[in-house]
Amino acid sequence: MKKIAPEILVIGGGAAGLSAAAEAASAGAKVLVVESDLRLGGQLIKQTHKFFGSKDEYAGTRGYKIADILLNEIDSFKDSVSILQNTTVTGYYTEDDTFTAMRGEEEVFQIKPQKTIVATGAQERLIPFPNNDLPGVYGAGAVQTLMNVYGVLPGKRVLMVGAGNIGLIVSYQLMQAGVEVAAIVEAGPRIGGYWVHAAKIRRMGVPILLRHSIKKALGEDVITGAVITGLNEKFEQVGPEEEIECDLICIAVGLSPTTELLSQAGCKMMYVPQLCGNVAQRDRTMRTSNPAFYTAGDASGIEEASAAMVEGRIAGLSAAAALGYPTEHGKIDEYWSRLESLRMGEAGARICQGIECVLVKGWEGASHE
């Protein structure tokens, strides 16, 4: 079987992975980026809205344009960054420190890197309700892929479940694509996403029903509607119930970090509710308990893409430094101060709590970098 041996393997070509690859390459390292999707850019290429943050995080620029900026940066390191798309890393074997990977459905090979940055992102969560398996119940990311990447109409009328940032943003994007948003149901007593995202869809007439959830989906073999219900303070379904006609139920109830490879590599994992799941312990360089493994982006805890890009920079820089490439002194501190400022808002407080749980000062027996 073919075996390749890059200096640095970056798994995932999204916001964090591309930033990590660019940063490592700028330090002089040779990088291989492996991306399971057909296109690079991860979730960035699905975002039509302008990003928050400051100039450093491309504030005021639409997400898909930020992907272009990152790809141009990667392009300037053509000689040191190679990229494999439509390629899935399927496992890690500690016996010989080797990954298996699959390109398309046929070509199988091995990768044995010196350092690995796991930037595998996240996966959509689902909540239980009758018929939640019927075609037409789609994750919010899937709806974005359909309409914003491939220009396919996802449906005619949608019920959005969840008013976090993703639920709010995707509702707005659905309207831009010409899909009617019947309502957004949110189990909590307030929207979870940024207030301004809610305001811009409210003023277009979309109801956001707080303390409401979906009771069941309707349909024989595909979705034809949904029954929603009011919730009490214990989240019990107490009504009133209402039937909504829709051919699409979009699920935006949160994401879970994708961390199987980190577990397989023996990285010390920890369940951190504020980071939305099981994540690897890491130090300030984004190194995990396995000295060859770094993590960044949603795989290290669910957060905004702006933070994922900064974490990617830190991981890329640290992996290159660990291989002996000279890096600018103090750059990691600079990136950390950017992260801290991104995390100072309302949503950031929770993230900071989570980071505190999972961040270690250093690793026993390891030389401090």
Place this chain on the structure above:
Amino acid sequence: MSDKNMDMLFNSGVLTGEREGAILPPRELWEKKKGGVVIIECPQRIPCNPCHTSCPTGAILPFEDINNTPKVNWEKCTGCTLCVSACPGLACFVIDLTFSEENALYKLPYEMLPLPVKGQKVQCLDREGKSVGEGTVENVTQPRKDRTHVVHVSAPKSLVTIFRSIRVVK
């Protein structure tokens, strides 16, 4: 409306009353400012500052902490709409009270289709999307050439505290 209902409405994304980050300009100054002044409705602390960085006159004050809500010096505002098109939250609006005796000129961000044209009648929507009147499109601009349009609508001055969006009837 009870305080509880007001809170519920605010918690679903509808501004209720004045709050930090969503304060109207002093009426006296506002009424005589040709070109209008910016109204910002951004009452939550979030890490964001393009309103300030896009402002050419220094009317939107620098952020000590990027998470602070925006503050405006309306004396300096010329109603240029650069912030209207730069704000990622579409939370900036310009309202010009000098437009005519009865009507104000509302300059609102717009990222939907169909795009209205000059002279077209549009529905004026409040913060919950309810139609509260009719306006006439006076101009459609694209200040930053990034496909966020600013639609200039003349509509009654009585709508000044409620009219924040438009519906274009095909």
Place this chain on the structure above:
Amino acid sequence: MDEKVGPGGKGSKLALIEEHPILDFVHGEKVRFFFDGKELEGFEGEPISMALHANGVRIYRETAEMHRPRGFFCAIGKCSSCFMIVDGVPNVRTCITPLKAGMKVETQHGKGNVPDLNDGRPRS
């Protein structure tokens, strides 16, 4: 709603976004492929499931025990909901597998049978 419209039904107009306020869509070359024996159109290089969706096809497989219909869910190759048989190979993640001209895509019933290695089918 067109949920009952079979593949290629209602003419063969694809359910595409014609006009978008922010995005311009650039599609690959239009090619023909087969879904359960019927000829459909899609764009080469774009995921199979996207092409099916544009043709009004929502059901991609049927579960092994409860015989429930399944469409896609995550569209990023992580959830296994969109598995189909593609050119004889079962359990293909159609949300991240590119469409090619002449491809034979079939609804998968149950777990799918891995093709016999000795059936003479070319292996790469």
